[in-house]
Structures are given as C-alpha cells and as structure tokens.
Amino acid sequence: MPLYEFQCQNCNETFTKKMSVSEMEKTKVRCPKCNSENVRKKISNFFSITSKKS
Numbered sequence: 657m658p659l660y661e662f663q664c665q666n667c668n669e670t671f672t673k674k675m676s677v678s679e680m681e682k683t684k685v686r687c688p689k690c691n692s693e694n695v696r697k698k699i700s701n702f703f704s705i706t707s708k709k710s
C-alpha cells in the first residue's frame with residue numbers, strides 16, 4: 657500500500673497516510689490537527705514524479 661504524504665494548506669501540518677488507491681479516491685483526507693480538507697498531496701510512490709513540474 658502506498659504511503660501518501662500531505663501538507664495542510666490551512667495550518668501547515670505535514671502528515672502521512674497509508675491507504676490503497678481506491679481508498680484514496682473515495683476518502684476525503686483531512687488534516688489531523690485542524691480537521692481541514694484543504695490538504696495537498698506531497699508525494700506518491702508511483703505517480704509521475706519525473707514528468708511534470710507545475
């Protein structure tokens with residue numbers, strides 16, 4: 657199962673969650689600190705790391 661790293665855009669908390677891809681798609685990730693849904697995914701193990709920088 658991939659480990660995802662997130663950063664909360666609201667309080668800047670960084671946290672990780674381990675979940676499956678399908679779980680990821682149907683789950684709203686929330687910051688464990690402030691409970692905001694305004695989180696950004698930082699890394700994934702298998703999405704394109706090399707292809708784009710935006």
Ligand SMILES: [Zn+2]
Pocket residue numbers: 664665666667668669687688689690691692
């Ligand atoms: Zn937060």
